[in-house]
Amino acid sequence: MRLSGIFVYPIKSCGGISLTESEVAERGLASDRRYMLVDRTGRFVSQREEPRLCQVKVAFEGERLRATAPGAAPLGLPRELEGVGLEPRPYRVWESEGRALREPEGSRWFSEFLQAEVSLLYMPDSERRAVSPKRARPEDIVSFADGYPLLLISEASLQELNSRLERPLEMQRFRPNLVVSGCDPYAEDTFTSLRIGEVSFRGVKRCERCVITTLDPETGEGGKEPLRTLAKYRLREGKVWFGMNLIHDGPGTLRLGDEVYLQ
Secondary structure (H helix, E strand, C coil): CEEEEEEECCCCCCCEEEECCEEECCEEECCCCCEEEECCEEEEEECCCCCHHHHEEEEEECCEEEEECCCCCCCEECHHHHHCCCCEEEEEEECCEEEEEEEHHHHHHHHHHCCCCCCEEECCCCCCCCCCCCCCCCCCCCCCCCCCEEEEEHHHHHHHHHHHCCCCCCHHHHHCCCEECCCCCHHHHHCCCCEEEEEEEEEEEECCCCCCHHHCCCCCCCCCCCCHHHHCCCCCCCCCEEEEEEEEEEEEEECCCEEEEEE
């Protein structure tokens, strides 16, 4: 098996960036989901509520991020935000709560684009959002990802799913961080301990999929696939599963082509 895809999503629920290599930091891949939108109450805002976030594309420009969307001027943001003079705000991601820094320019930009009052928050290094203790170690922390630092999917799993669909879907529909080649479909269901290049990971929980997978990542338009088809053969405990959530054991560098070993 080899690592065939690396993706980060600097702003939660906005477009991803395909990389040839990435540092694995404390919270997961560097720059992954350090920004997030929240509503007036501090609850996170995602494509579930705002499908138009599919249309927000993000790119790296040196030490900055560039976000673009139809009908809006480009937005520039620092990849790492300093906390001086910025207002801490409460946030809530599912059952997880904490405090993060409000970025004023990005908050205005997204509020205008969505025509709704939202705030763009950045997770500073001082914020230590813990991973669910049911499946993690006390020192494991995570960014604004739903629950775990990384998501892995195999190319074979997507190919097998596409063989059942009238219209094949692209991998970005499932928003993985890591993609691997050279294994059987759904082999990742059984990954409990693995090493990719120089970094070791624990496979802690299969990923339950939601309505975001039914949104066209270019337009935000919804449909019934792939959940309708996945429910026919990937339904367990009333949920549809596709991909494996990972927790890393330490820092390192991942590169496309790295070998993947099961431990």
